[in-house]
Amino acid sequence: MTLPSLPDTAIRVGAHAADWRAAVREAGAALARSGATRPSYADRMIEVIEEFGAYVVVAPGLALAHARPGPDVLHGGLSVVTLAEPVAFGHPHNDPVRVVVGLAVSNAEEHVASVAELANVFNDPTAVDRLSAATSSDEVRQLLGAAAPAGERA
Amino acid sequence: MRIVAVCGAGVGTSAILKVNAERALDRLGLSADVSASDLASIAAAGADAQVILTSTELATAVRAALGRSFAEIIEVQNYFDVDEIGAKLEASLG
Numbered sequence: 001m002t003l004p005s006l007p008d009t010a011i012r013v014g015a016h017a018a019d020w021r022a023a024v025r026e027a028g029a030a031l032a033r034s035g036a037t038r039p040s041y042a043d044r045m046i047e048v049i050e051e052f053g054a055y056v057v058v059a060p061g062l063a064l065a066h067a068r069p070g071p072d073v074l075h076g077g078l079s080v081v082t083l084a085e086p087v088a089f090g091h092p093h094n095d096p097v098r099v100v101v102g103l104a105v106s107n108a109e110e111h112v113a114s115v116a117e118l119a120n121v122f123n124d125p126t127a128v129d130r131l132s133a134a135t136s137s138d139e140v141r142q143l144l145g146a147a148a149p150a151g152e153r154a
Numbered sequence: 155m156r157i158v159a160v161c162g163a164g165v166g167t168s169a170i171l172k173v174n175a176e177r178a179l180d181r182l183g184l185s186a187d188v189s190a191s192d193l194a195s196i197a198a199a200g201a202d203a204q205v206i207l208t209s210t211e212l213a214t215a216v217r218a219a220l221g222r223s224f225a226e227i228i229e230v231q232n233y234f235d236v237d238e239i240g241a242k243l244e245a246s247l248g
Contacts, residue, residue: 048162048163051162052161052162052163052193052211052212052215053211053212054211055161055162055167055208055209055210055211055212056166056167058167058170058209058232058233058234059232059233059234059235060232062234064166064167064170066163066165066166066167067163068163068164068165068192069165091211092210092211093210093231093232094231094232103165103166105165105166115166115169115170115173116173118170119170119173119174119177119234122234123174123177123234123236125234125235
């Protein structure tokens with residue numbers, strides 16, 4: 001099992017975000033650009049953090065932005081946003097965030113395999129540093145072990 | 155033995171916690187049934203669990219939602235740190 005393919009539209013390297021909401025919006029915009037979600041999904045990812053707190057900052061420097069499945073999820077997908085300036089999410093241990101991974105799933109069972117694949121990547125404690133230093137979409141895909149969609153393959 | 159990983163939405167973070175808890179148990183040579191749950195279903199999902207894994211931020215809400223339960227709530231800081239999860243599980247189960 002591998003990660004869902006990660007098109008250029010789902011990756012944003014060196015984004016400027018003024019605060020955590022802007023950072024999550026970047027991840028939401030990337031999911032919408034890639035066709036995985038409608039733009040409203042970004043609002044729902046923000047609502048999860050407003051409701052439950054910054055627990056989505058699951059490791060030092062890494063936020064896993066996500067919401068429940070819903071009609072605004074067109075198909076399961078991932079987006080990756082690296083931040084030019086680190087942003088505080090309000091997490092007691094894992095702030096500031098340098099990498100935001102946006103996750104959209106269309107049903108609760110489907111995503112477990114791709115999440116396990118993400119875990120493989122981030123079980124390596126240097127992964128966030130390396131992702132944060134990436135300068136191109138290709139480099140991000142390489143670090144995640146993700147493929148480009150057929151149309152974008154070199 | 156039953157372990158439940160809890161997050162706010164029940165997808166994503168709790169699934170990561172579940173995967174990494176299973177890896178930690180493997181390393182410890184322990185076997186357990188690990189499931190993922192959202193906060194809204196934890197009272198039912200956690201009723202017969204020995205251990206609930208969640209983040210510090212959600213621990214208070216989990217405790218309130220669980221009500222009376224014998225389950226121990228373990229707070230995980232780094233969801234990808236299998237060593238941290240393993241050490242905390244070992245302390246709790248050992």
